[in-house]
Amino acid sequence: MSMRLEIDLTDVDMFVRGEHLAAFEHLRAHEPIYRNESAEGGRFWALTRYDDVLWAYGNHAVFGSEHGAILGGSFRSEADTAGGKMLVATDVPRHRLLKQQIHPAMSAAVTARVADQVRELVNAAVDRAIADGGCDFATELATELPAGALMVVMGIGRQDAHHLIGLTRRMIGFRDETFVDIGEDARLRLAWLQAEIFEFFADLVDERRSKPGADLVSILLGAEINGRRLSEEEIFYNCMNVAVGGNETSSYTACTGMLALVEHPEQYDRLLSAPELTKDAIEEMLRWSSTNAYVQRVAKADVRRGDVLIRAGDSVTLWNVSANRDEAQFPDADVFDIGRTPNRHLSYGAGIHRCIGAPIAAAELSLLFDRIVADRVRFEPAGEPQRLRSNFILGMTRLPLKVSAA
Ligand code: HEM
Known part of the structure; x- marks a missing residue:
């Protein structure tokens, strides 16, 4: 078998076993722009070096987002696509206009209110x-981060927030038997979940039409692009973008970050003796976890990078998880160093689609780790963590810990 067939980045179990980091190290050294061929995920290019990933993020004129950020097209079928409707799957110039409309739902004032809500939930959970x-840090503590954010951004109660988190969690974990019966047809399962999520937002839209507030749904109901209101479908897609974009990422980053501190007790002690490092520590947790492992783009024109020719129509994946371990950018990249500076990780992406929720995610994570550090809470393993079966979102579905206060 040739080398090109030996690494298959659609092999989800390679990620569950934690063997992907070695695979990426090999690719960065020997075949940094890799042609992945696999029966399940089709063919695509994989960019694995920091510079190449950054180059592709910056080149949105060539690398379009309308086919969706996840390999394999939209969550449903080719005909029913989020392309041009959902922010993350929209290209310029519409992307800029849509982002302007969504921005007020993620403003500094909203972020401050999210912080208050998350503080309350996190303190109670700790x-x-x-x-x-x-x-179980994964299910009992980390999920309070997105719950607090959703309560404020969507203007909903805690129970509804957890219900929505349950739905998006099953959507992102559609290959994981913790969440779904994997015997069923994956596309049908996803279609059903998306329909459930849309129904949730349909109720919310009805409610907000008669009683508007300062939440995302009300903002989208009032939004206009080129003099036209958004369709209901566009509103649903963008609510789903915020829910899927925010629910799994911040809670799974908290899990991977927490586990890194448990596995590197000297770094935790360092943090306890220098709490002012918390902000840097969170950036390192973001780099270390690379929760959103890759995003997909599709080339709109032929483009050459080094000796590789990427052709119009080719699918190209930008592997944040590999870029974040590139020695050329991060000296001792495999060392978890809570004081790492500079730390220009790509965990939030880069360029025009860079995560719009980054300030909210940072607020969520700061509240959690500020509280833990302030009370000098001690964590020890109390069982095997279990990783999510996904090559797109890297996280943990179980993280049992012993917890004690100083
Ligand atoms: C640690 C937490 C998070 C991580 C690692 C993360 C990661 C990312 C990445 C990599 C992208 C770029 C996608 C692309 O280029 O195709 C992105 C975009 C996005 N994220 Fe996040 N995200 C996080 C938290 C959040 C939160 C809390 C929200 C909402 C409250 C959110 C909402 C979004 C949205 C709406 C986009 C699309 C932006 C655009 O296309 O312009 N994310 N995120």
């Missing part, structure tokens, strides 16, 4: 974990 002497 208190519970200390009282119980332990918790």
Whole structure:
């Protein structure tokens, strides 16, 4: 078998076993622009070096987003696509106009309100974990981060927020039997989940039409692009973008970050003795976790990079998880160093589609780790963590920890 067939980046179990980092190290050294061929995921290019990934992010005129950020097209079928409707799957010039409309739902004022809500939920969850002497960090603590954000951004209650998190979690975990019966047809399952999510937002749209507020749905209902209101479908897609974009990423980053601190106790002690490092520590957790492992683009024209010719219509994947371990950019990239500076990781992407929720994610993570550090809470492993079966979102579905306060 030739080398090109040996690494298959659609092999989800390689990611579950944690063997992907070695595969990427090999690719960066030997075949940095890799032609992935696989039965399941089709053919695509994989960019694995930091400079190449950054180059593609910056070149949005050539690398379009309308085929969606996930390999394999939209969540449903080729005909029913989010392209041109959902922010993350929209190209310029419409992308810029749509982003302007969504921005007020992620403003500094909203971020401050998210912080207050998350603080309340996180404090209660940490208190519970200390009282119980332990918790499953993945299911009992980390999910409070997106819950707090959703409550404010969408203007919904805690129960509804957790219901929505359950739905998006199953959508992102559609290959993981923790969340779904993987015996069923994957496309049907996804179509059903998306329909459930859209139904949730349809109810919300009805409610906000009669009683508008300062939330995302109300903002989208009032939005106009080139003198036209958004269609209901566009509103649903963009609510889903915010929900899927924010629910899994921030909570899974918290899990991977927490596990890194548990596995590197000397770094945790360093953090306890220098709490002012928390901000840098969170950036390092973002780099280390690379929760959104890759995004997809499709080339709109032939383009050459080094000796590789990427042709119009080719699918190209930008591997944040590999770029974030590139030694050319990060000395001792495999060392978890909470004081790392500079730390220009690509975990939020780059260029025009760079994560619009980054300030909210940063607020969520800061509140959690500020609280833990302030109370000098100690965490120890209390069982095997279980990784999510996905090559797109890297996270943990189980993270049992013993918890004690100083
Ligand atoms: C640690 C947490 C997070 C990570 C790692 C993350 C990662 C990313 C990445 C890599 C992109 C770029 C996608 C692309 O280029 O195709 C992105 C975009 C986006 N994210 Fe996040 N995200 C996080 C948190 C959030 C939160 C909390 C929200 C919402 C409250 C959110 C909403 C979005 C949206 C709407 C986009 C599309 C932006 C655009 O296309 O202009 N994300 N995110």
